[in-house]
């Protein structure tokens with residue numbers, strides 16, 4: 001069946017569309033199957049529990065919706081969280097407010113996450129070991145840079161780009177950002193060994209390592225290293 005045939009059958013209400021037709025229509029109109037069906041259920045990201053709408057549903061590399069996950073938990077065909085504690089740390093940072101204390105968020109997530117499909121299946125996946133290997137490798141590469149005043153990196157956390165995407169002024173006066181707000185990176189913040197107000201910030205992924213320094217709340221950021229891996 002062609003896309004045109006699928007659309008015309010849909011519009012004329014001739015058939016209850018089958019899964020294949022729904023997939024075609026979803027691709028053609030760039031809306032999720034759940035939305036096509038009139039949103040019969042509230043989709044929930046099966047990794048982090050976030051309610052899903054068409055603007056935060058993840059996609060496969062070819063652009064087709066993956067209605068199981070949000071775009072932060074599944075990006076570029078990769079699952080971004082391999083450790084529930086990392087995800088809980090990220091959620092505590094983003095969800096805590098005056099009505100919901102960090103401890104309450106932590107308790108809530110600890111109770112909810114194990115009920116989601118991703119974490120239920122995760123025990124059976126081989127991904128966890130491989131990811132830990134990757135993190136170790138990345139930390140070795142970062143520590144091998146021997147950056148003056150930066151302590152040894154012992155831990156990398158999953159961080160959402162939008163929260164750490166500082167703008168750096170280059171020697172030529174241009175201001176640039178290097179991260180994708182919607183992507184997840186591995187990183188950490190470390191206090192300078194020499195004391196003072198400046199911190200080191202690390203953001204890395206499969207492609208690059210970025211290290212910068214900045215003052216409280218990301219003020220006056222300065223790029224130290226941007227290195228392709």
Ligand SMILES: [Zn+2]
Nearest residue numbers: 045048070073
């Ligand atoms: Zn998610």
